[in-house]
Amino acid sequence: MPAIPTDAVRVADVAARIGGSVRGDAGRLVSGVASLASATISDLSYFSGNRRGIQPDKTSAGVVLCQSKHQDALPSGAVLILVPNPQSAFVDVLEWLFPRSEPTKCIDPCAHIHPTADLADDVTVGAHVVIGAGCRIASGVRIGPGCILGENISIGSDTELIARVTVMNHCEIGARCVIQPGAVIGSDGFGLINEQGRWRRVPQLGRVVIGDDVDIGANTTIDRGALDDTRIDNGAKLDNLIQVAHNVEIGAHSAIAGCAGLAGSSVVGKYCTLGGGVGLAGHLTLVDGVHITGMSMVTRSIRQPGVYSAGTPLDTNDNWHKNAARFKQLERIAHRVQALETGLNALRKNDEENL
Incomplete structure (x- = not known):
């Protein structure tokens, strides 16, 4: 319409x-x-x-x-x-x-704000918002209904939390950011060690630090760092339903489409793009200007800028089954080709010696 x-x-x-x-x-x-x-x-x-x-x-x-x-x-x-x-x-x-409507600068009576929180005079706070001790909220910030802010959180000027955004203790959010409903910032990372067959949780002591002009989509989760911080740099754009694990770094002006998953300590450079459903293994680095097409799995660092793809395109089910069966034979075929090449090289050398 x-x-x-x-x-x-x-x-x-x-x-x-x-x-x-x-x-x-x-x-x-x-x-x-x-x-x-x-x-x-x-x-x-x-x-x-x-x-x-x-x-x-x-x-x-x-x-x-x-x-x-x-x-x-x-x-x-x-x-x-x-x-x-x-x-x-x-x-x-x-x-x-279609200019954005300016909300009425007010604090809803249903909001709960800790006495030690420091809010600028023109901050807007919606219904059922909770703001914890020591929070610092700058001028022009809009906090929509149902948002929960833990303790000692910093939010820069003119940032908007649309609704039901959760920000955990000690996180920092820059200026002019937009965070969509259901996003969770600063939850514990998936830090575990295995002791004699049982998992033990590792305390997650880092923060999430978000720069200026960052967009974060609905129901995206950004985990706090284990010791160092998880960092999202200026101008980065994150779609809905993205998982950003502990200690990940996303460079300035990079964009990540929905349902991508970035494992712990992975580093994405500046001006990169990750298509929908992309997966990054942990502890790898993408340099500036890397573009990963949708549904690709990245298992190694990428040191040269460019466009990268992985996976098999959609095909009929019959063809897919045939190709899947052939994939299982690739190792054997590779050995046979290598043996043939070795034999041909030996024949070629023998012919040259007999000339």
Whole structure:
């Protein structure tokens, strides 16, 4: 269903806002935004290039943001706003037409705040929030309903905890972060030793330290370090349902998609991306600029930037079973090939000696 802003706006005003040039009727009104597939004549959409399932020539959108090289792919009746980066420009339009509502600066009477907690005057605290002793909450922070903050926690300015976020003792969260519902920050890491067949828990004494401008998705868990800290650097973006184990380090501006799992003491460099379902074994390092495609299992450190993949693509069940059976024969086949190569080299050497 298309989203509808408070008031309709002219194409000329949209173009001026994002620095684009108009091809068509600059006076046309935009009263909604939508995808190319669902947009109507009164909606604005964007096209950033051919992608699977997108048919730009079939759209009914009245206004489309696009690059000049793609304008011929769109219907002649659409008004176009030509920009260098349509997707980024579309986000600019969304932020303009649908600004985030500013909450009323207040503390809900149902919240429980320890007397030693230090909150800035304009902090917003929702219903049933618990804030422990020694917490330091900076200006503009918004703490949504049901959040629980332990003791001696620091939260930087303009950070928002949406709802039901749990932050355990001594953790630090930077400025302008957004943490989605159900996230748990600073729970004990999975630190165990085996003594004569029985598991013994190792005390987890480190913290979680999160930089500025970090996003953390719903139900993502970030464990505290065992002795040193678990660290998430500035600008990192974590999707929903990610497990970050103790002593993991995630570099600045890296992005990790949903259901990824990072085992203890793994290090992810700056500007890395991990696709959905990626698994990192513990005690390994990815250098800056490494990109791991979805569902890959990483079992060794990666020392060169680039794109890496693992796993087998989806196939019919019959073909998969045949290939799985062949996988079991790879070791034997490798030995046979090696033996054949050794034999051929011996024959070649013998022929050369007889010439």
